[in-house]
Structure formats: C-alpha cells, structure tokens
Amino acid sequence: MAKETEKTPAPAKQVALAPKFPLSTLQEHCKALFGCSTSVFIGATHTLTGEFSKAEIADAITKWKGKEAK
Numbered sequence: 001m002a003k004e005t006e007k008t009p010a011p012a013k014q015v016a017l018a019p020k021f022p023l024s025t026l027q028e029h030c031k032a033l034f035g036c037s038t039s040v041f042i043g044a045t046h047t048l049t050g051e052f053s054k055a056e057i058a059d060a061i062t063k064w065k066g067k068e069a070k
Contacts, residue, residue: 018053026057034061 023045026033030041033054044064045057052060 018055020051020053022051023048023057026052026054034058036061040065 027038027041027045030036030038034041034057036044040061041057044061048060
C-alpha cells in the first residue's frame with residue numbers, strides 16, 4: 001500500500017501590526033507627525049482613550065477637519 005503523505009498547511013503570514021502609542025505621546029509630537037496644532041489634535045481626539053497607531057490618529061484628524069462647525 002502506498003503511504004499517504006500528510007500535508008501540513010503553510011504557516012499563515014503574520015501581519016505586521018502598526019505600533020500603538022498613548023495619546024499623550026502622539027499629542028506631544030502632533031506637529032511633526034500629523035502637521036497639525038495641538039488644538040486640532042485635541043479636537044479630533046477628545047473622545048478617544050487608550051493607545052492608537054499613527055494611521056488611526058491621522059484618519060481621525062482628517063475626518064474631524066472635514067466636519068462643519070456647529
């Protein structure tokens with residue numbers, strides 16, 4: 001009888017996750033990282049808590065800048 005060879009699945013590619021930083025650290029460097037003032041950063045992130053990647057905060061700032069003032 002022929003032996004059946006067991007095929008092992010290829011290892012899943014590990015997705016490199018973007019590093020996350022505390023909001024306070026990102027705020028300290030908001031001008032260099034996002035090209036915005038501290039007041040814009042605070043306005044865009046005032047409802048957020050925790051740690052975020054630079055891309056997540058950049059997206060939040062872009063969305064916040066697109067909102068109309070009330």
